[in-house]
Amino acid sequence: MNAKQMQNIVFWLMAAITVLIILPVVIIFLIIIFNGYSALSPEFILSIPRMGMKAGGIFPAIIGTVYLILGTMLFSLPLGVLAAIYLTEYATENWLTRIIEIAIVNLAGVPSIVYGLFGLGLFVMFLNFGASILAGSLTLAIMTLPVIITASREALMAVPKSFREVSYSLGASRWQTVWKVVLPNAIPGIITGTILGLSRAAGETAPILFTVAAFYLPKLPASIFDQVMALPYHIYVLSTQVPNVPERTQYGTILVLILIVFVMNISASYLRAYFRKRKLW
């Protein structure tokens, strides 16, 4: 076998493997869309579930998931960005920062059910928030923090060192330099990383299981101390806990969740492309 034949074989092998990787994703999408699109209607999206969830819509679960995404962002974005700023711009390389870095990496690897139980212990019981939007958002926020910190650190480190030197050379303090030069140029990366972290949080079931998600609650929450329904848990309930739910209702609910996550990921990619085009350096 000569080099050219070998080259062809390897090329086709790699192409085939690539297709194999994409295939499951495509199949899953197609099955969900095919089985679920007929359920989608204004009524399905905008009305509350009826008849023990066998009929009606999924509005409370959509609203619950939206609230949880917003709540998660409220806690994890400022904390994550501030932590990233501290680690990148202020902290010097020593054992403490190394431990913090290792902790962040490990935090990203903790199974989501552990976050759920942690949230149950700390927020629901110890801090007595009860199963509530507040407890659920905080639990999801802790889970999302490592993603946001890592993305923000990368975005901050991508800002050229020379910009900082120029700022210092004009008599700016560290904070002025961060605030006026570094942060504005890191925001695109921070936004993108945050959206990706939140889109993952939106689809998680385990962390919200004990901290916020309601089995069946056909009304909208009145305060952050109320329970809500949430799409991932609702999908679990519809598929395994309630008999005789029409299949298209199950698929339709999954389709709605996937669309929310999909829109978030697409907007992250779009924003990244948009900022890259506008980038001045």
Next chain:
Amino acid sequence: MVAKIRAEDLEVFFEKKKFLGKVKLEIETNEILAIIGPANSGKTTFLKTLNRMHDLNPDFSMQGRVYLDEQDIFREIDVLTLRKRVAMVFALPLPLPMSIYDNVTYGPRIHGIKNKAQLDEIVERCLKDSYLWEEVKDRLNTPAFNLSGGQQQRLCISRTLAVDPEVILYDEPCSGLDPISTAKVEDAMRVLKQKYTQVLVTNNTKQAARISDRTAFFLMGELIEIGPTSRIFTKPGDKRTDDYIAGRFG
């Protein structure tokens, strides 16, 4: 003449390795002092010590004293105040990723000037002082990165002037510029002499000869000699200076 800056037995180390040894040097008010020397001669290291840019490097340590107007810059002057009084223009044009206007007003805004009319006045004055005003006055709000290299470097000079410094340090400011842009930068420096003390590190000995009042020659981290530019370039006191200027090494 009164010494604006005075270095006394200045030694600079990085990771305990000596980069500058026992430099004793005075810079006079309103002069242009050129610092020449081959690569690794310590000239940029010396320059960056004058506004404490090395503070950002954890491996930096020093001995000796540097005085600005007879005040010790490491002990008696706050570092942020020092950098405002002794400002720097870097080797490469480094505009910040913002508009021309915002680049010039960056320093003043940092130091608390918010009044729009006052900022407008600063922008016009500083851009005129660096001979850039006529080329950019109609597009002050466009990104600074759209300017040519030479224009960017003159913008950087304007930005430095805008903090109203007393001393301007130039670290090979024309190394990336074409001869016409270089001439414009040099013109600006000649005019700025009336108001500012200027220190110019340059690899271009002809540039030192053209615009400086005095020249210092550094070699291997030591100050070999310093004197009026006309004398250094015609009758240098040290053979090594002569060799460098004549292009026999470096």
